[in-house]
Amino acid sequence: MKTIKIRTIAKTIFVVLALFVSATSSFAYPPDNAAVLYYRAFMLYEKPDNIGPSLWDYWKGNIELNEKIEQYLKKNRRIINIVLDAASVDHCDWGLDYSQGTEVLLPPLHKAREIFVLLAVDARMQSQRGDYRKALGRCMSIYRMARHLNERPIICYLVAAAINAANHRCMTLILSDMPQDIETLTWLRDELAEFDRQPYSVKPALRWKREAGIISMSLEKIDNAVRSGLDDGPFKEQVLKKILEADKQFFDRNKAYWNKYMEAVQAAFDLPYSQAYSKLKQLDEKPAKEFSKNPDATLTAACSPTWLKIYTLSTRLGSHTNAIKAAIEIYIIKAKTGQFPDALPTGLPPDLFSSKDFQYEKTKDGFVLRCQGKDLARDVIHQYEFKVKK
Amino acid sequence: MRPKENIEKFVRVRKPHVTTSRQMDKRTLDDSFAAMEQTIRTKSAEHKPSVQRISILSRMIKLTAAAAVIIVTTGLIAVFVDRGIGEKPDTNTVSEIVKSPVEMMTAMSLERAFQRGGIEAVEEQSRKAFRPLGLKPKNLSFDQILAEFNGNCHSTGRTRL
Known part of the structure; x- marks a missing residue:
């Protein structure tokens, strides 16, 4: 009798606990899916018509903070908080x-880009108020938002x-404005290192594009895909x-052509920059050239984006990212020793145009990191300037 | 502006939209004017109005007739040029259709936008696709919400949610 009573009590406690846990999780904030919050922020955020250009000028450091920008930030504070919450998920x-x-x-x-401007403006304002940690925190949230946006389709990338x-x-502007505080800079380096566990890469998008092409190259789907x-x-x-x-044979042959073509594209993205550049240029032209003579190239010509443009953008971004990481190391040395190093420390990430170390040059305002390889699409050598607050 | 100038302006404005041969136009107008002259002459024999009145009346009729002929000719040519005389519609021809928001937001469509004009073109297309959602209502009363739920869109004026 006593055993039955104990069992009943145990069962009741279990049910109550289960109800309590499920009720707590269903009302938990933030939700476990960041997209819910991003969608909410996207719906609620209204791009301002009157001060749009001055917002860009402000976060780029071309103009000073004014009353209109302060009002704009005040009005959108809740949206900033929603996005910060989303980025933390x-x-x-x-x-x-x-x-x-x-x-x-x-x-x-x-x-997403409108929301970026909102956060960048807030980061700049925090930096001008002297709260550099908060300002850099905004930048970290923007990086996280970008990662969340990087879904499989290439356009998301x-x-x-x-x-x-x-x-x-x-971030370059904030680093140039702030005093070299070792604690903040080390924190920043660790935060960026955390991202490297899952590097921001175009490769998942390439893999998905290949799969998506195969899905769309079917009798049921291709007509809509081409029309829209x-x-x-x-x-x-x-x-x-x-x-x-x-x-059916037309689709089979087109799928085979696409698979072979995408294999070559994916392999080209792994080549050193100058080789990848010429290979992708050739691959971009291939389906359009063959389309009129070879019916197997029809759907590849329709589905293929401009790979060279995508590759160039990803290389530029990769080099810039590496320059930021290298710059943080140099700022840390300055924080430790009180002066910039005479030569670039070893083991820093390279410029992706040459796969070599950046050229390092001290200037009267700070330092410059220069790529050793040329951006062939623009015929320029990129350089990244970092300053120091005097 | 006088009627003559009105008609001249009308002819100038309409002319670029049609292609007719000069001989055809001249023949059509000559025939119309001849018919009008004949009518006026017959009527003038009966009423015998003043020379000045006949002159004004004649000029007005000529211009009105010219305008009428041009309108009819333009209309007919426009119809034939558009369809092709005796031609059946080509079912294989792709007609230009304005893309719907759904079509604009597919991955493939946005990739094409990127090819055309980079990230700015992608953003512009995305912006355009979401524009039909319209403005958010400034105020939304409880009655309006109830009306929406009841499908009574005429009671308080439909509000876009």
Whole structure:
């Protein structure tokens, strides 16, 4: 009798505990999916019409803080907090339906860049107020948001890459403004090292593009993909005409061509810069050249983006990222010794145009890190300038 | 502005939209004017109005007739040029259709935008796709929400949510 009573009490306690735990988790904030919060921020944020250009000027350090910008930040404080909360969540699922292949619908990406400006403006303001840790914290949140945005479709990678590149500039300004505080700089280095556990890379996007192409190259999906994906014109008409006449063999041969083509593209991304550049240039032209003579190249010509442009952007971003990491090490030396080193310390990440160390030059305002290889698309050598507050 | 100038302006404005042969236009106008002259002459024999009045009346009729002929000719040519005389519609031709927001937001469509104009073009297309959502209402009363739920869109004016 006593045993039965104890069992009943135990069962009741278990049920109560289970209810308590489930109720707590269902009301937990922030939610375990960051995308929920980003969507909310995207919906609520209204881009200001009247002060749009001055916001860009402000975070780039071209103008000083004014009342309008302060009001703008005050008005959007809750949205900033929502985005900061979202960036602190590890998991982010935008709910994209990848079974649609290249027809997958993407989130409102333009809003992500608008939100970036909001956070960059806030970071700049924190920096001007002397709260450098908070300012750099905003930059870290922007990096995390960009990572969350970097879903499998290439376009997500590119939008996130654009945000990262702008954020590098924002961070360079803060590093140039702040005194060399060893604690803050070490914290910053550790935060960036944390990101390296999952490096920001174009490769997942390449893999997905290959899969998505195969999904879309089917009788059921290709017509919609071409109609919505291609711009109106003679090329689109020719592709649609070929699809109208297509049989199963046409799709099989086109898929085989695509697979072989994407294999070559993926391999080219792994080559050293100058080789990759010429190989991808050739691969970009290949399907368009072969399209009129070889029907197997039809769908590849329709689905393939400009790989060279994507590769160039990813190389520029990678080099800039490495320059920021190298600069932090140099700032740390300055914080420790009171002066900049005479030569670049060893073991720092290289410039990706040459795969060699950056050229380091001390200037009267700070230092410059210069790439040793040329950006062939623009025919320039990139250099990154870092200053020091006097 | 006088009627003559009105008609001249009308002809100038409309002319670039059609392509007709000069001989065809001249023949059409000559025939119309001849018919009008004949009518006026017959009527003038009955009423015998003043010379000045006949002159003004004649000029007005000529211009009105010219305008009428041009409108009809323009209309007919526009119809034939657009369709092609006796031609059946080509089912294989892809018509230019304005893309829907859904079509604009596919990965492939945005990739094309990137090819055209980089990240700025991607953002512009994304912005355009979400524009039809419209403005958020400034105020939303409880009655309006109830009306939305009841599907009574005429009671308090439909509000876009």
